[in-house]
Amino acid sequence: MARVGLTTERLVRAGAELADEIGFEQTTPAELARRFGVKTASLYSHVKNAHDLKTRVALLALEELADRASEAVAGRSGADALTAFADAYRDYALAHPGRFTAARYPLDEETAAASAAPRHSRLNRAVLRGYDLAEPYETHAMRLLGSVFSGYVTLESAGGFARSAPDAQESWTEIVRALDTLLRTWPAAH
Amino acid sequence: MARVGLTTERLVRAGAELADEIGFEQTTPAELARRFGVKTASLYSHVKNAHDLKTRVALLALEELADRASEAVAGRSGADALTAFADAYRDYALAHPGRFTAARYPLDEETAAASAAPRHSRLNRAVLRGYDLAEPYETHAMRLLGSVFSGYVTLESAGGFARSAPDAQESWTEIVRALDTLLRTWPAAH
DNA sequence: TAATTTGCCTAAACCGATTAGGCAAATGGA
DNA sequence: TCCATTTGCCTAATCGGTTTAGGCAAATTA
Numbered sequence: 001m002a003r004v005g006l007t008t009e010r011l012v013r014a015g016a017e018l019a020d021e022i023g024f025e026q027t028t029p030a031e032l033a034r035r036f037g038v039k040t041a042s043l044y045s046h047v048k049n050a051h052d053l054k055t056r057v058a059l060l061a062l063e064e065l066a067d068r069a070s071e072a073v074a075g076r077s078g079a080d081a082l083t084a085f086a087d088a089y090r091d092y093a094l095a096h097p098g099r100f101t102a103a104r105y106p107l108d109e110e111t112a113a114a115s116a117a118p119r120h121s122r123l124n125r126a127v128l129r130g131y132d133l134a135e136p137y138e139t140h141a142m143r144l145l146g147s148v149f150s151g152y153v154t155l156e157s158a159g160g161f162a163r164s165a166p167d168a169q170e171s172w173t174e175i176v177r178a179l180d181t182l183l184r185t186w187p188a189a190h
Numbered sequence: 191m192a193r194v195g196l197t198t199e200r201l202v203r204a205g206a207e208l209a210d211e212i213g214f215e216q217t218t219p220a221e222l223a224r225r226f227g228v229k230t231a232s233l234y235s236h237v238k239n240a241h242d243l244k245t246r247v248a249l250l251a252l253e254e255l256a257d258r259a260s261e262a263v264a265g266r267s268g269a270d271a272l273t274a275f276a277d278a279y280r281d282y283a284l285a286h287p288g289r290f291t292a293a294r295y296p297l298d299e300e301t302a303a304a305s306a307a308p309r310h311s312r313l314n315r316a317v318l319r320g321y322d323l324a325e326p327y328e329t330h331a332m333r334l335l336g337s338v339f340s341g342y343v344t345l346e347s348a349g350g351f352a353r354s355a356p357d358a359q360e361s362w363t364e365i366v367r368a369l370d371t372l373l374r375t376w377p378a379a380h
Numbered sequence: 381t382a383a384t385t386t387g388c389c390t391a392a393a394c395c396g397a398t399t400a401g402g403c404a405a406a407t408g409g410a
Numbered sequence: 411t412c413c414a415t416t417t418g419c420c421t422a423a424t425c426g427g428t429t430t431a432g433g434c435a436a437a438t439t440a
Contacts, residue, residue: 003405003418030396040397042419050397106348136356140364143342143351147365151341152333158296161333166326174330174377175337182372187364193387193436220427230428232388240428 004036008046011036012056019057019098024105027098029053054105061099062116065092069123077130079180085127086149086176093153100153131183141183148179194226198236201226202246209247209288214295217288219243244295251289252306255282259313267320269370275317276339276366283343290343321373331373338369 014035019027029050033040047053065088072088073081093100107115124142133141152172155161161168204225209217219240223230237243255278262278263271283290297305314332323331342362345351351358 006418028396029398038418039420041399041421044398045418104344104348136360137364139354139356140361140368143345143361144338144365144368146345146350147338147341148334149341150345151337151339154344155333155336155340158294160336164329166329170326171330171333174327175334178330178334178372178376181375182368185371186368196387218427219429228387229389231390231430234429235387 004038006036006038006042006046008056011043011046011053012060015053015057016060016096016099016102019102020096021098024054024057024098024101027054027057027102054102055107055111057099058102058105058107059111059115061096061103062120064096064099065089065103066116066119066123068092069120073123073127079177081127081130082180082183083176085123086145086172086179089149090153090156090172093157097157100157104150128183131186133183133186137187141186145179148175194228196226196228196232196236198246201233201236201243202250205243205247206250206286206289206292209292210286211288214244214247214288214291217244217247217292244292245297245301247289248292248295248297249301249305251286251293252310254286254289255279255293256306256309256313258282259310263313263317269367271317271320272370272373273366275313276335276362276369279339280343280346280362283347287347290347294340318373321376323373323376327377331376335369338365 011032015027015032018032018035022031029043029047030040032053033043043053047056068091069085069088072084076084107117121142124145125138127145128138128141131141152175156168156172161171201222205217205222208222208225212221219233219237220230222243223233233243237246258281259275259278262274266274297307311332314335315328317335318328318331321331342365346358346362351361
């Protein structure tokens, strides 16, 4: 019968779009097959199983996010880099909620090591270089930024900040500003 | 045949334990039925469906977490209250990973309003009262704390901070200390 | 003890994941 | 161009989870 031209590549790309439309959890072989107008079984020559599909979407999202963040911080430093980094993260999450969820899909150790995750770490550290923090504070700071960014955006896209003033954008701006202040004075004498 | 004595209450409690043992995602009617030694269909007189079961576990977790947080901040203020609040949150998440995941299960608006979620908001605000922040900064601060706590603990239990020094406890302590400093000086002149 | 309620069962339909095996379309020499 | 091979999607089947309908026996109440 008519061949549709399935590819691992095309499946993963479509899976990412599907995730943004209906949610990462709902991004299943069955749904994807429906999207392509083929039988579910036909996907199994291109992806190993449902977990493999999700993992590949996660890897794609991690790459995309790292690309955006990378562009954002290029040529910037200090508060400027921090803001650009933060916004890149949040903008991506708001524009691509399914992929953003995918990016936090648990990967096993080897897969994670081969993913864009190390790039994220390096970018985070690069942003912090402008603040000249001594270890272990640079690591604390990395963890703080990772927590705030991922936490804020997760809560925001779950609707946590809707229906209440001030709007989510304003809090975000102030929080990033406050983090900049904090980083410039860390570790302050307690 | 022998009656096991199923109850919505008992199912939800067992569901919470199951979540901690095998993960919230895997907390399904089928698994729960196995646990009680009954047929899956037998659960359906006690919970409406799989989503209802998960929602009830989520509500239980939110209550438990609010109880702990409430006890933790009682009689404390300032940095003391902040630290106790933060630790209550993290300790619960580490001790009960499945329930903690459950606590972030998306609830529809009415369910959320009838849940312990508003208590969480009030507790958060109570902790911030010690810092005497004017609006909109108190709201920004609530969102910051919520983001950091949920973000940090999520990343930590996903293994994000394992296999690297300094250990997660140390970063946590420093981050909470830094947040205290930040809150005491917010909004600083930029 | 008889009547009623209630709890768990069996049976069955449906759907998603996954594997095995088949056939037709594409590909690539001769 | 024709044949051989590869490859892509299909059918068929199994398995397991979700959910509904209806039945029977245990618990409850009178």
